[in-house]
Structure formats: C-alpha cells, structure tokens
Amino acid sequence: MSAVRAELVKLRTVRSTPITLALAFCLSAGLGVLLGSAFRSTETANFDPLFAAFYGVTLAQIPLVAFAVLAIGNEYRSGTIRASLAAVPRRGRFLAAKIAAVLVYLVPAAAVTVAAAFLSAQAALGARGVGPGDAGAPEALVGAWIHLVLIGLFALGFAVLVRSPVVALGVLLPFLLLGSQGLGNVPVVRRVTQYLPDQLGWVIMHLAGDQDDPRWARDYGPWTGLALLALWAVAALGAGYAALRRRDS
Amino acid sequence: MRGVLELRNLSKRYGRTLAVDDVSCTVRPGRVTGFLGLNGAGKSTTIRMILGLDRPSGGVALVGGAHYRELENPLRHVGALLEGSAAHGGRSAYHHLLWLARSNRIPTARVRDVLRQVDLDDAGRRPVRGFSLGMTQRLGIAAALLGDPPVLLFDEPTNGLDPAGIRWLRDALKGFAAEGRTVLVSSHLMSEMALTADHLLVLVGGRLLADTPLPEFVAAHGCLEDAFLELVSGAGR
Numbered sequence: 108m109s110a111v112r113a114e115l116v117k118l119r120t121v122r123s124t125p126i127t128l129a130l131a132f133c134l135s136a137g138l139g140v141l142l143g144s145a146f147r148s149t150e151t152a153n154f155d156p157l158f159a160a161f162y163g164v165t166l167a168q169i170p171l172v173a174f175a176v177l178a179i180g181n182e183y184r185s186g187t188i189r190a191s192l193a194a195v196p197r198r199g200r201f202l203a204a205k206i207a208a209v210l211v212y213l214v215p216a217a218a219v220t221v222a223a224a225f226l227s228a229q230a231a232l233g234a235r236g237v238g239p240g241d242a243g244a245p246e247a248l249v250g251a252w253i254h255l256v257l258i259g260l261f262a263l264g265f266a267v268l269v270r271s272p273v274v275a276l277g278v279l280l281p282f283l284l285l286g287s288q289g290l291g292n293v294p295v296v297r298r299v300t301q302y303l304p305d306q307l308g309w310v311i312m313h314l315a316g317d318q319d320d321p322r323w324a325r326d327y328g329p330w331t332g333l334a335l336l337a338l339w340a341v342a343a344l345g346a347g348y349a350a351l352r353r354r355d356s
Numbered sequence: 357m358r359g360v361l362e363l364r365n366l367s368k369r370y371g372r373t374l375a376v377d378d379v380s381c382t383v384r385p386g387r388v389t390g391f392l393g394l395n396g397a398g399k400s401t402t403i404r405m406i407l408g409l410d411r412p413s414g415g416v417a418l419v420g421g422a423h424y425r426e427l428e429n430p431l432r433h434v435g436a437l438l439e440g441s442a443a444h445g446g447r448s449a450y451h452h453l454l455w456l457a458r459s460n461r462i463p464t465a466r467v468r469d470v471l472r473q474v475d476l477d478d479a480g481r482r483p484v485r486g487f488s489l490g491m492t493q494r495l496g497i498a499a500a501l502l503g504d505p506p507v508l509l510f511d512e513p514t515n516g517l518d519p520a521g522i523r524w525l526r527d528a529l530k531g532f533a534a535e536g537r538t539v540l541v542s543s544h545l546m547s548e549m550a551l552t553a554d555h556l557l558v559l560v561g562g563r564l565l566a567d568t569p570l571p572e573f574v575a576a577h578g579c580l581e582d583a584f585l586e587l588v589s590g591a592g593r
Contacts (some may be wrong), residue, residue, distance in 0.1 A: 120451035123446075181444055190499065193409065193436060194456055195459055196425040244532075300564070355410040
C-alpha cells in the first residue's frame with residue numbers, strides 16, 4: 108500500500124494529470140454535441156444514435172492514453188525512475204502500484220468521459236436521441252467505459268516497454284488516429300486490423316457498422332472484442348514487467 | 357552487521373567491456389570511504405549495482421548482509437545520491453520528498469526536517485525545474501537522508517556545489533561518519549577527497565587497485581593526487 112500511496116502523490120503533483128483528464132472530458136462532450144447536431148437532421152439509411160455518442164470517444168481516448176503514458180514516461184524522461192526503483196526495488200510491486208494509481212484516476216475519468224459523450228450527443232440529437240436505459244445503450248455505455256480503461260492500461264504497459272513518452276506517443280497516436288478512420292473496416296486488411304487494440308471495442312460501442320451486414324460484420328461479438336482487448340492490455344503490461352525486471356535502469 | 361556494505365566478486369560486463377571487474381571489499385561504518393577513479397572507471401556502475409538498479413554480471417553486493425532488492429523499506433537502510441536521477445521538473449522539492457517518504461513509510465515530518473538540513477526550506481514549494489545545479493544536488497542529498505539510513509552512498513556529490521556548499525558537504529559527510537554511519541563517496545576531485553576521506557577505494561579500469569587508509573595511501577608520495585595518478589598510470593603500463 109505504501110508504494111501505491113507514493114504513486115498517488117506523484118500523479119497528484121504533476122500538471123499533466125489535470126490537463127489530460129480535463130481534455131478528455133472536453134473532447135468527448137464537444138464532439139458529442141457536434142456529432143449529435145450533425146446527425147439530427149441528416150437522413151441516413153442505418154441511423155444509429157449510439158454511433159453519434161461514441162464516435163467522439165475514439166478521439167477523446169487520446170488524452171487518456173497520454174495520461175497513462177506520461178504516468179510512467181515522465182519518470183524515464185526525468186530520471187525519476189532510478190529514485191523510484193531505489194525506493195521500491197521489487198519491480199512487480201512498483202509496477203502494480205503504478206497500475207493501481209493510474210486506475211484510481213483512469214476509472215472515474217473514463218466513466219465521466221463516456222457519460223459526457225453520451226449525454227451531449229443524445230441532447231444534441233433532440234427527438235432522435237435515446238436515453239441511457241434504451242435498447243443497446245447500457246451495454247454500449249459499460250463497454251465504452253471498459254474500453255477506455257483497457258486501452259489506457261495497454262498504453263501504460265507499452266510505455267514501460269519502450270521507456271520513453273515520446274516514442275510511446277509517437278507510435279500510439281498515429282495508430283489511434285488511423286484507427287478512428289475505420290482501419291478495422293477496410294476490406295482487404297480488415298481480417299487482421301479488426302484485431303488491433305483500438306478496434307476491439309468498436310462492436311460494443313456501435314462504431315463498427317451494422318453487424319448483420321456481411322460487409323461490416325466482425326469476426327467477434329461485442330464482449331469477445333473487449334475480452335481480446337483485455338488480452339492486449341495484459342500482454343503489454345506483462346512485456347513491460349519482463350523488461351523492467353531484466354534490464355538495467 | 358547493520359551498516360556494513362560488502363561487495364563480493366562484483367562484476368559488470370557491457371558487451372565486450374568489463375566495466376567492473378571482480379571487485380571485492382567491505383565498506384565499514386564510522387568513517388568516510390572515498391571511492392576514487394577516473395571517469396568511466398566503474399564507480400557509478402558499482403553504486404547502481406549496490407542499489408539493485410543494474411544487474412551484476414557476476415558476484416553480489418550486500419547491505420547489512422542482504423540484497424538491496426530484498427530490503428523492506430530500503431530507504432531506511434540505504435540513502436543514495438545518484439547522478440542523473442533528477443526529480444520531475446514540474447514537481448516541487450517538497451512533493452518529490454513526500455512521495456519518497458510515502459513509499460517507505462517515513463513520517464511526513466521528516467520531509468521538512470531534511471529540507472531544513474540542506475537549507476532548502478524556503479525553496480521547497482517551488483518547481484524543481486527552476487533550481488540551480490547546486491540546489492538540485494542538495495535536494496538529492498536531502499532525499500538520501502530522508503530515511504535516516506545507516507548507509508549513505510554519494511555519487512559525485514560536489515558536482516555543482518559552490519565553495520560554501522562544498523564546505524557544508526564535507527562537514528556533513530564527516531558528521532555522518534562520526535554518528536556511526538557507513539559513508540561511501542565517489543569523486544575524482546583528489547584535493548577534496550584528501551580533506552574528507554578516512555579510507556580509500558581506488559578503481560582503475562573496473563578493477564579495485566587499492567583498499568587502504570588514506571594516510572597510508574598518501575605516505576609514499578606526499579600528496580593524494582600524486583599517489584592516485586601514479587597508481588592509475590602504473591596500471592596502464
């Protein structure tokens with residue numbers, strides 16, 4: 108517990124924490140309003156009010172990913188990592204404390220981000236909007252929440268592995284931005300790209316298109332997608348832990 | 357046993373280079389042990405291995421008979437000032453010490469005590485990025501003292517200190533030794549070591565070539581600098 112308390116002090120006393128978390132909220136609320144307004148009067152064949160709510164999450168996840176990356180990346184950049192490992196020399200305990208402290212911020216921040224995206228979009232949709240209890244919505248809301256938490260943990264593990272916030276964000280951001288352009292729906296490559304970490308939450312968030320239509324149907328269901336994302340997160344954290352144990356600091 | 361630092365056949369290999377080559381010695385409490393060597397002699401690597409930051413290629417480093425990585429609340433056993441282990445620039449000195457204190461169950465009151473001890477109590481709330489080199493170094497010393505440890509390791513502590521800071525550090529190091537602590541100080545400033553150390557360890561190309569009381573080491577040459585350079589050049593031949 109003492110290691111967790113130390114990690115909480117660290118996150119509380121850097122500016123990147125409030126900045127990234129506030130940015131996630133503003134992006135999700137703002138994009139919700141924009142997307143909701145856009146769909147309010149546009150006639151589309153397969154209108155899905157949940158698409159308007161969660162499309163903004165694909166961009167709002169970027170500051171949350173930055174938060175998770177900076178939580179460890181800043182230590183490598185400043186050299187604080189040596190003081191950290193001298194204070195908590197057991198690598199497993201150090202990483203577990205880091206994960207726990209990140210979750211203390213990430214779990215509520217992700218919930219607020221998802222709620223902001225949903226409520227702003229549905230309000231902007233006006234009569235076409237749905238409530239949080241309507242068909243498919245509860246599942247999508249919980250799914251989006253879990254997606255954000257897992258993608259943050261994946262990013263944290265990756266940042267431990269590469270030991271640099273610049274490298275971690277340089278790899279993760281283009282990949283998340285490309286993903287938001289529908290990489291998992293591109294016909295030729297989608298057999299593979301649908302399994303990329305940022306794509307696996309798309310079915311449950313109603314972003315992958317009509318799953319009854321063979322053009323869009325993915326090879327996994329909504330919850331299986333999240334389970335696969337959880338595997339990515341575990342794999343990234345596991346690789347980060349193995350590297351942390353083995354290498355010199 | 358508490359406070360004794362023991363290196364047994366400690367080695368570190370980077371590719372084909374042996375940075376630390378089979379070093380064995382015991383660093384005892386109650387005196388200042390100077391750890392001398394040219395740049396790249398392996399001093400910092402040795403200190404990082406003691407702290408479990410770098411993995412030895414061979415041998416062990418024991419603190420009070422235990423591996424550093426196995427110590428519970430290690431900052432209460434060993435305090436270290438390392439090169440390049442800076443505080444996050446946006447964090448204040450107080451908060452840097454606060455997280456260190458939390459991590460090892462050290463009372464919060466110690467944070468103010470050590471800030472006062474290194475004369476940073478006024479600057480404690482300011483972000484570290486505005487600190488001078490000397491202030492950063494004093495913060496590092498405060499961090500080492502935080503857990504009131506019986507063993508203190510200082511890697512080039514005089515870097516960036518002004519004359520008043522150097523005098524303060526010298527008196528502090530002697531004071532820690534007089535309190536019965538084990539004090540290991542690496543340096544390549546011979547004149548400073550001549551004034552501070554009681555005992556010397558000399559590393560040349562990763563090998564420990566001297567483990568001797570200061571007066572004995574100096575005796576044959578009249579001054580520490582001559583004795584040191586003689587040893588270094590002799591090893592090169």
